[in-house]
Amino acid sequence: MRVLSSSGLGAVRAPHRPSVPTVGCDAEQFQGSGVRTGSAAHAARATAPQHRDEGVPTVSAPTDVVILHGARTPQGRIMGQLAPLSAVRLGAHAIRAALERAEVDPAQVDQVLMGQVIQAGVGQNPAKQAAMAAGISRSVPAMTLNKVCLSGLVAVVDAARLIRLGEADVVVAGGQESMTGAPHLAAGVRAGKTYGDLRLQDAVARDGLTDAEDGRPMGESTEEGNAQRGIGREEQDAVAAASHQRAGRAQADGILGQEIAPIPVPQRRGEPVTVTEDEGIRPDSTPQTLGRLRPAFAEGGTITAGNASPLSDGAAALVLASRAWAEEHGLDWLCTVGAAGQTAGPDAMLHSQPSQATAAALARAGWDAADLDFWEVNEAFASVALQSARDLGVELERVNIHGGAIALGHPIGASGARLALTAALELARRGTGKAAVSLCGGGGQGEALLLQR
Structure with missing residues (x-):
């Protein structure tokens, strides 16, 4: 952990108004972006892409959506470097830094969407709390989303939909999580207990990491x-x-420093320490050192604490806007937001959810997996990234090129936004390219988003 002044918000700026082709900017692709009603939605999920027939109503002239900029906190292990900070404080810090980097005044924000999975005991609508703590007016609507590990990316996808529908010009989207701050739950106390022990349940396990259907x-x-x-x-x-x-x-x-907004963390004694780096990175790790760890879930199993993502704290936020609004205000942007893809089932397995969701997004955009310059896949488990890459025939050299959640951490409500930020900044550094961002989620669901520059 390095100590640095909290003003170190160095950011990558994009060249002004890039002219690369927009993903999802014609009527057919917009029809596939997830804005659907009635039976058309069921048909779209069954067969993608969907081609518009003559006479079928569509939203005309869909709006191009861009990511102006974003920021995230360093990520800490549970009970680690960010332990004193609540999810709301982490989220507020990320939002404030994202707005600063995007050169957007809080008064210009139309809506705020933030993912958070473990919400027990944090107070009403933690997204609203974070927005107000970041200086956004009480009059700005805010919503907290929970689609388990997909939540942070769903916030970005839904923000783009709001803008495409003309309901907003500027939306802050992201996610926040303090797994350290998750409470233990005492179910049944309200009704009383006549005899026997009272069992406490860990909200991290109950609400975050356990399948609600099969337990x-x-x-x-x-x-x-x-x-x-x-x-x-x-x-x-x-x-x-x-x-x-x-x-x-x-x-x-x-490279990671360009994502991170250093954050002051109160200490039990003395002055706050400004945290600037992710806590979990072990660059000297090798397959041999990791091979010494014991299986975590089954005797003779293959998953260990070393090849699964750690319990983590952190937050990330992005500022999305219509391209027209950005041009009108003379603002740069990192990349254009393209098609999204969602998947669920057929069971609770996670392995192929990122690849299936990405395949749906690729079909809607008319892309192929070979078109992707790189692909961010959340490393909930190493086997998820492995299987997803195999499914789409993508070389592992193009997957998580700057490391993944196994090293960086997985604050479950924030990870999707962190992935989108990583991809957007990498596209800005390259100046051109195509990328996908995807995750698996509890209960057997997947979410993906395409980005282009």
């Missing part, structure tokens, strides 16, 4: 899925080691 931890079901798919321990450890090594290089090269 199984996601690690347990993923272990079962690994066996079904023949995914071995060695290849998972190799993915995990690469995650740490890539993240270590990105940290040393200042």
Whole structure:
């Protein structure tokens, strides 16, 4: 952990008004962006892409949506460097920094959407709390979203929809999570207990990491899925080691620093310490060192604490706007927001949810997986990134090029926004390209978003 003044908000700026083709900017692609009603939605989920027939009503002249800029906190392990800070404080910090980098006044924001999964005991509508703490007016609507690990990306997707529908010009979208701050729950206390012990439930496990239908931890079901798919321990450890090594290089090269807004953290004694780096990166990790760890979910299993993402705290936020609004106000942007894809089922397995959601988004945009310059896949488990890459035939060299959640952490309500920020900044650095962002989520769902510059 390096100590730095809190003013270190260095950011990548995009060249003014890039002219690359827009993803999802014609009527057919917009029809596939998820804005649907009635039976058309069911048909679209069954067969993508959907082609518009003559006479079918559509929204004309859909609005191009751009990501102006964004920011995130450093990510900390549970009970680690960010432990004193609530999810709301983390979210407020990310929102404030994102607006500053985007050169957008809080008074110009039309809506705020923030993902947060573990909400027990945090107070009403934590997105609203974070927005107001960041200086956004009480008169600006804010909504907290919960689609488990997908929440932060869903916020970005829904923000783009609001703008495309003409209901907003500027939307702040992201996610926040303090797994440290998650309470223990005492179910049944209100009704009383005549006899026997009272059991406390960990909200992290209950609301965040356990399938609500079958009651199984996601690690347990993923272990079962690994066996079904023949995914071995060695290849998972190799993915995990690469995650740490890539993240270590990105940290040393200042790439991660361009995402991070350093945050002051109160200490038990003395002055606050300004945290500038992610806590979990271990650049000296190798498949051999990771291979010494014990299985976490099954005797003789393949998932360990080393090839799964750690419990984490953190927040990320992005500022989205219509391209017309950005041009009118003379603002730069990082990239254009394209088609989205969603998937669910057929069971609670996570492995192929990112690839299936990405395939849906690619079909809607008329792209192929080979068109992607890089692909951000949330490393809930190494096997998820492995299987998703295999599904679409994408080389692992193009997946999580600056490290993934195994190294960086997985604050579950924020990770989707963190992935989008990572991809947007990388596109800005390259000056041109196509990228996808995707995650798996509890209960067997997936979310993906395409970005272009």
